[in-house]
Amino acid sequence: MSAGPGNYQERGQTRSGRRFAQANVGHYRSVAELLQHHRRLLELESPLSVRYFRVGRDQGSLMQATLRFSVHHQNVRQSLLVHFASLFREHAEGAHTGFEVLVTFNAVLGTREGNSFSVFYGHDYRASNLLGASPELRYGDPYIVRTLADVARLPVRFDFEALANAHRHSFAQSGVRVERFLNIVYLVYRFVPPARRIRRPPRRT
Numbered sequence: 197m198s199a200g201p202g203n204y205q206e207r208g209q210t211r212s213g214r215r216f217a218q219a220n221v222g223h224y225r226s227v228a229e230l231l232q233h234h235r236r237l238l239e240l241e242s243p244l245s246v247r248y249f250r251v252g253r254d255q256g257s258l259m260q261a262t263l264r265f266s267v268h269h270q271n272v273r274q275s276l277l278v279h280f281a282s283l284f285r286e287h288a289e290g291a292h293t294g295f296e297v298l299v300t301f302n303a304v305l306g307t308r309e310g311n312s313f314s315v316f317y318g319h320d321y322r323a324s325n326l327l328g329a330s331p332e333l334r335y336g337d338p339y340i341v342r343t344l345a346d347v348a349r350l351p352v353r354f355d356f357e358a359l360a361n362a363h364r365h366s367f368a369q370s371g372v373r374v375e376r377f378l379n380i381v382y383l384v385y386r387f388v389p390p391a392r393r394i395r396r397p398p399r400r401t
Contacts, residue, residue, distance in 0.1 A: 223312045227304055227375060230313045237302060237315070237378045241265045244279050254390055259287075261295075261384040262319075264302070267377050272352040276382070280347050287386055294342035295386045299335040299351060301359075302379040305372040314372075318381040329383055332366040333374075335359075341384075350382065 224230040231238060242264040248257040263279055265272050283295065300318030307313075318330055339350055360374040367373060 223314050225311065225313075227306070227313050230304060230315065234315055234378075237264075238266065240269050241275055244282060248388070251387070256387055256389040259384075259386045259388050263382040263384065265380045265382075267354075267356060267380060269380075272380065273348070273350075276347050276350060276352070277344065280341065280344060283384065283386075284344065287388070293386075294340050294346070295384050297339040297341055297350060298329040298383040298385075299339070300329040300381045300383065301333045301335070301377050302381060303333060303377045304375040305367060305370075306375040307372055313375060315378070316367075316374075318379075319383070329381075333363060352380075354380065 222230075222233065224233065236242070242262075245262040247260050249260065250257050261279075261283060263276065265275065269275070280295075287293075287295075302318055303316045305314050305316045316330070316333065318333055335351065335354075339346075341347055341350070354377075356377045359377065363374060
C-alpha cells in the first residue's frame with residue numbers, strides 16, 4: 197500500500213492494513229468455533245470480486261479478480277466459465293493478451309497440540325511477494341487464459357489429503373499444520389493499458 201511518492205508502507209502499518217491483519221490472525225480454541233466466526237468461507241462460492249491497481253502514473257492498471265469456491269462445490273468448472281464470460285465481456289479475447297490465473301487455497305491451520313486454530317488465506321499482500329498468492333499453498337505455476345476454451349485447462353479437482361501432505365513442511369517453522377481446506381481460490385490478473393485519449397481537432401479562430 198502506497199502512502200505517497202517515496203513513502204512506501206508495508207501492509208499492516210496503515211489503518212486499513214492493521215484491520216486486515218487483525219482479521220487474518222484470529223485464533224480459536226476449536227475448528228467449530230473458528231467456522232462459527234467465518235461463515236462466509238463456508239458459502240459454496242463468493243461473488244466475483246474485481247479490483248484495479250494503478251501501475252505508475254500513465255502506464256495502466258493491474259486488474260485482480262478473485263474467485264472463491266467451497267471445497268464442496270460440485271461444479272466449479274461451470275461457475276468458472278460463467279465468471280470468465282463476464283470478464284471477457286469487459287476485456288476482449290486476443291492471441292497476444294489474456295488473463296494470468298493463480299490457484300491457491302484458504303485453509304484451517306492448527307497447532308500440533310490441537311488447542312489453537314486459525315484461518316490461512318491464499319492471498320498474500322506482502323511486498324516481497326510479487327505473485328499475489330501465498331507461496332505456502334500456491335498450486336503449480338500460473339495458467340494463461342486467452343479464450344474461454346482455455347478455462348477448461350484450469351484445475352478444479354484436488355486430492356486435499358495429498359495436498360495437506362505435500363505442504364506439511366510449509367508451516368513447520370510456525371509449529372502449525374493444515375487441518376483442513378476451506379476454499380479453492382483463483383486469482384485472475386490482467387494488465388489494462390491506459391485508455392487512448394481522443395485527439396480533438398484544434399478550434400478555428
